[in-house]
Amino acid sequence: MGLGPATQMAGPFFIRTPGVLRPGHFTIKPFSACYDRPQSQKHGEVEQAMATLYDTLGVPTHATDEEIKRAYRKAAMKWHPDRNSGAEDVARATFQEIKDAYAILSDAAQRKVYDAVYAEQMRSWEAQHARQRKSQAEREAASRAADEAAYAEMVSLAMRFADEGHNRDVLFGVLLGRRCEARRAAQIADSVSALQAARREPAKAEAEPVAADASESADSSVATEAAAAKDDAAAQASPGHRAHQDKREEPVGDTHPAGALSGLWFQFLNGLRL
Template sequence: MNTLYATLGVQSDATLDEIKLAYRRAAMKWHPDRNPGREAEAHAAFQQIRDAYSILSDAEQRQVYDDVFEREMRRWEAEQAAEEAEAREAQEAARRAAQEHYEKMVAIAMRFADDGHTRDVLFGVLLGRDCEADLAGRIADSVWALHESRRAVDKAGVAPSPGAAPAEAEKPVSAFETFWQGMFRFR
């Protein structure tokens, strides 16, 4: 916000002599005759300087300006504070909504995992529930890993070591399957 004081380049508590000196300097700098090629810009700046000086050099007009400026600054600051508070409230509401959505998606994934569905089914269900793909993938991975670790604990009766792969269903493996898995690394 450009004030009349800023136009002349003085502080708001400047004396009349300081205002006169600042006016002379600014007038010399922005006089249209001293700015060839930039006459329109210089004329506008020179006019602002003259207007600022005419108000600030008159004690009564300066007092009125200071009072109005102070009142308007308080109003503007109050408006800014209200806008900032409104923006903070909107951000908090968006954060709460995102948290609620996340919790809802985790609950859905947990329910489907408890029903015995695979990680890919969890992922697909979450996508079908308007969950973003990245978030759906993270939730499906986490819930599936949790579900598999619980299943491993239930089967073995002990907790798996950290970083261990989820246990697969125990079934007898034939010699052919062992050979096949060793050669091609899949079932």
């Protein structure tokens, strides 16, 4: 980058000796308490942010020289060891960080180099985090797919046993036997049992009118037959029917005496003709 030996560096963070920069190691670390910046969180994990020299002084990257100077004075006064009785070690370390940051940012040439290296490191850092987020998303998607497949398998198993007529407790036991987590097994057993009950209700409702119609038809037939039998019995018990029946059952000779004599007379006449 066209820097002299005293300004060669491995990252945007410099270890400074009076008047020069010497090589240091690039690190990613969370903001310390002195920066007054919150740590960001994503997916329940605390993400570390790159603490820059601008963060150390509490100014934006586009801050003017005057803004940097005012911020330095304010931070130096706040963290001077003499003003932090009982916490001198922490104050001394923080105060030194503030001095180092100001030494670089107050020098136009060193600030330009710092900004260039920082921009490059930020691109690398962002690319790394993008890869991490993508990998995390892929792992989560694979985990969800596996969980959904296992859930579908347990539901299918419960449905099969429910179709065979088994009740909710049997379904629950079968799912536990397949190492299904107890809470999920109870949820599946309850849902499948409720579904089967809902399916049976319409079939039962359709069957009841058919059975009622059949019963009503049978009752009507029995009533008709009983009425016919009653009418027949009443007709047979009437006097006219009895006289007709007696007349029909009498012998021919008893019923028609004149006819019998006529027959004998006809035989007698035939005998004379002979």
